[in-house]
Amino acid sequence: MSHDHDGPFHWRSLEQLARSPEADELLHREFQDGADELPVDDVSRRNFLGLLGASIALAGMSGCRKPVTAILPFAKRPEDLVLGVPRYYATAHVASGYGVGTLVKSSDGRPTKVEGNPLHPSSLGRSTQFMQAEVLNLYDPARSKHPRHGREPATWAAFEQFCKQHFAGLTAKVGEGLALLCEPTSSPSMLAMLAAFARQFPSSKAYYWTPLHRDQELAGNRAAFGNELEAHYQFDRAEVVVAFDSDFLQDQPNSVRYARDWATTRKIRRPEQKLSRLYVVEAGYSLTGAAADHRFRVGAAQVTDALLALAAELDVFGDSPLGKAAAAHKNHGLQQGGKNWVAAVAKDLRAAEGRCLVVAGPRQPPLAHALAHAIHEKLGSFGKTVALKKTAEGMGQACTASLRALAAAIDAGQVKTLVILGGNPVYTAPADLDLAARLQKVSTTIHLGLHDDETGQVCSWHLNQAHDLEAWGDIRSFDGTPTIVQPLVAPLYAGACTPAELLALLIDPEQKQGTIRHTSYAIVQQYWQGLWKEQFDNLWAKSVREGLVQDARFGIPQTQGRVLADKVAELVAARTRPQAPSSHALEVCFLADYRMQAGRYSNNAWMAELPDPLTKLTWDNAALLSRRTAVALGLGNGDVARLTLGDRSLEIPVWILPGHADDCVTLPLGYGRRLSAGHKVAMAEGCGGFDTFRLRTSDAQWLASGARLTPAGRHYQLVCTQEHGSMENRPLAREGTLARFRQQPDFAPEMSPLAITARVHNERAAAGGAHAGHEHAAQEKKTEGSYLRSLDPESDYSQGYQWGMVIDLNSCIGCNACVVACVAENNIPVVGKKQVARNREMHWLRIDRYFSGPAQRDGVAIDAEPQVVTQPVPCQQCENAKCEEVCPVAATTHSPEGLNDMAYNRCVGTRYCSNNCPFKVRRFNWFNFTGAYTETEKMVHNPDVTVRSRGVMEKCTYCVQRIQGAKIRARNDGRRPLRDGEFTTACAQTCPTEAITFGNINDAGSEVSKLRASSLNYAMLSELNVKPRTTYLARIRNPNPELV
């Protein structure tokens, strides 16, 4: 583990840092122990040999003749449908009540891939890991397929019959005892339907709940502005951003756009360019923290203290007595060094007046949000970097209060019939409300859901819900733009309906208006017909085609707002400072998980196998804490501990996350489900994580204090991919500061060992030359290239298309969206926890996460406050590919376009190529992982990519199916050459920050060529003369000189 380059020292895990013998062993091994053994626990050896025999016998009988396959043509072909050519439809991905515009690929009628809609302001063609995984949620074989009444399967006809009696009676009683529990939504037609429901049943009540609510932010905005306003941040205009426990790159309804806008201020190509600066104050390590120039590690409750100190430093409270009292908080509760940075950050913000942002996260109390806006006002950000708009209709609900009101109403016996429209409140509701028990007190409970889940199980009726890709609807994106949600496929399971359709049925159970009026299509059309009147036909067609309603009248206009300084000061005065945490009274932070969200993706195998961006854990969650706290409590990675919070407790394994605040535990939500056995992913044996919702109470939704962790004396196997595929401590992820970049623009390529050797040689030659006269001084200067010779003749790649990729480490936020996009595009199998533990994960694109930092700073250990750099690593498509040299059957060869091709059918599985690959990007199919897919799951496969079987090596192909498809399209379209940007790889298309650029490096005008010409461009392991086609732009940090 030498460290001889002059960049920061990077480490992957604490074990590596501590140089434990196990970690060293792991690093040096190509495959882990037992990687080539059969998993005896899955298929016994005898069983397996039996199967093998049978398949040989069958193969012998059927080998000579190809299988007889049928062609089933349409009886009548839909107009314009070209078989085998995918079509794209604009729709929206709906999450937490807001939509993000998407384009969904339909492969011969099956939705197979989600992309962002380039026309839509919420995505601008970009997407997230969640949007990518949504297609697998659609094809989840465990989805609810039919209604259920009591314990027995029922039919929709039976439910309609029940409705006629039950709801006709309720109509007579004007809805007395009727309640709805919905997820807050901005869907205009759904809100109209809710209003119609309220008219039909005037005495009914509607309650709202979503686990990832923004209650505190909404309350803070209300307090600051005196009315319902939302702040819309314009990160592309901000030069200084300070995030207080805010993961705005991930956890905001508008995060796709925010991440992209923020990244535009981080893309640097030339030293003279400007770079924005990001400060993050947080307890756990978030992706935004990983992207920060300065990350200040404080306790979760101290975040507001820090914000208060900053506000006081910026003098936002004015001269009123309240303001003066508030200003006294200036020096409150910050650890040593804290005051320093408050002054420095304040100075930086002042210098960027009107071009700065202060963002508080949803976990922080209303005060924090109000303070952030007070700072915005003081620094003139409103109208410049912050636009104010009215909260979208339907989205101003205070969820926790609403659910408390429902619990009270149930206790008071006021609820006789409860209709739960989507969501899974029994699993996600605050533990103290004990919704499961309370629902038993309601005589009729009706649950509409995608799964017959925890909530369905305790309801008298469960109804199967239609997925968003199966029904019509509409939704607003966070900026207010309405989008028509159009289906890509008819409901897979008959009768599945949307919340709006169910409401329509409940309003008119006799179906006097005819069943057709109840379809989601009719409901949405009816709503927009009412608005558009005679222009309806044109506008509807245009809006559906483009995927958004481009008409400012139906959006949300910008308004003005003033921060009520006195109100903010009042909040400050009313604040009681929380107790400082200790190892016996820990703070608890709940985290909207980067993979499961709040359980929406629990049964999604792609998401379960995705390594967490920071911990790199797969298939489970764990209680995250700092090493100091873990050592103080006598816990290590994977040790199970009993976490007691108030009178609730939970046994959960712990995991040490470097950089986590001390005396604080982060609990990711969305695991530990209690579902039927059909949910093969969520309920898989030995994984699935732990239900942290059980500790989340209504008065401590995001932050809690006074928790105790006691070792339970057990160990739980947590599987983490961070040690897999390591490449020793070579300068792989390169980074420098802006100052260094300005001083030495080519510092990144110069970090290569051979470049260092050349430099030393040149220096010596110069010194020697000066000494011995001028004879040697004229000697040729050495460069890295002068040492590199290939033994094999090198191919000429100067003609035609030559594909290359540049990954900008400066804007990569490590969010995993590219990884899921790659899985979806390339039919990459999921292998399960046991196989991941044996290094058998199949991801073609992995994201390496390195920690870095000085060995000691102010006496604090290296792992306490490390920085993070993330580096996506796909196949590097080396021009001198080492894998090709060792393949005995020429299954991997080079294409004239510079691609390292892999012919699956020629591969015999020697795995020599993987052994010889210096980047460790080749993946081997140890088993027939795709063999057990059900027919429904198979529908998710991309028909343009071979589904691989056992014994075959595979790896990133630069999405060669897209390259060939684009070339054929261009040729059919008048024999023209491909235009730059006409198509791109799945990862590049998805990346929310546009960090990945793909194109033809032979075209000097292409974006990828321009990036390759940047002085930040470097190739990993260039000293091996492998000539990778994938290169990287080094990460540039922009630290505040006053804080260095």
Next chain:
Amino acid sequence: LIINFPKWTNRIPALVAGGGGAGFLFAVCAVWYWFSPEYTDVGYAPEQPVAYSHKLHAGLLGIDCRYCHQLVEDGPHAMVPTSQTCMNCHATIRPDSPALEKVRAAHDPNHKDFGKPIRWIKVHLLPEYTYFDHSAHVRVGVGCVTCHSRIDQMETVRQSKPLSMSWCLDCHRAQDHQLRPPDRVTDMEYVHDPALSLRLKQEHGIQPPTHCSGCHR
């Protein structure tokens, strides 16, 4: 005890060597021939659910291939015609022919099989890991006859080319790639003109892929 081998046993090693050699040669040739698509696949002519005659329609009546195989220039699949395509003509021509019963059923709203596809048997079957695109070939001037032979003379469609990888590559690697003017791709009588083919190749910059990912993805 002395065993006297008869003299003829001296010939055993030679016989074994000769026989073994011949056997080995035979095995090689046998695999070469009987295991190749040339033997296994060429000549495959399954009976189809509807006794459609290309000889009659494409040959005698001279209907252009693209009347039925409409997508051949636009996408990877040439497309087997819909029953509606058949009924365009057969609504008036031989409307009561018993051979057309299944087609009529799929087209008749009152029939139980209305809208159901006819199960044609695939004749030209490529492995699933091979991605062949009709439009890419037809648009540059590879004639139908090049891969499918004289369909216009076949009563029942039969596979007459091996469609093996080496057979594909023979053409991809050839000097002129068997090209013809794109407006004559469906012409069954077209006589190959190597000089014109070469000119077309140069004019349009046609470089058929010979690397793996050209066809395997």
